[in-house]
Amino acid sequence: MDTMKITVLENGDLKIETDAISPVNHTTAEAFLRDIALACGGQQERRHKHGVLGAALHAAQHALGHNH
Numbered sequence: 001m002d003t004m005k006i007t008v009l010e011n012g013d014l015k016i017e018t019d020a021i022s023p024v025n026h027t028t029a030e031a032f033l034r035d036i037a038l039a040c041g042g043q044q045e046r047r048h049k050h051g052v053l054g055a056a057l058h059a060a061q062h063a064l065g066h067n068h
Contacts, residue, residue, distance in 0.1 A: 001019065001020050001021070001022055002020075002021055002022050002025050002029075003018065003019065004016055004017070004018050004029070004032075005017045005018070013042075014036065014040060016033065016036070019049075
């Protein structure tokens with residue numbers, strides 16, 4: 001939990017993979033990803049690893065824990 005795997009692809013793009021991020025670190029992780037996207041420019045794409053139930057849980061955590 002609370003780890004990010006950052007890979008620089010051959011074309012120079014960054015690939016950042018995470019598993020679960022704890023509620024206490026989630027806002028900081030989101031800020032880090034936002035800052036990386038701003039610093040690097042270009043487009044940002046997010047793909048969630050979890051299914052529908054995981055997405056509902058994630059939305060509930062946002063509602064209870066913090067705002068982006």
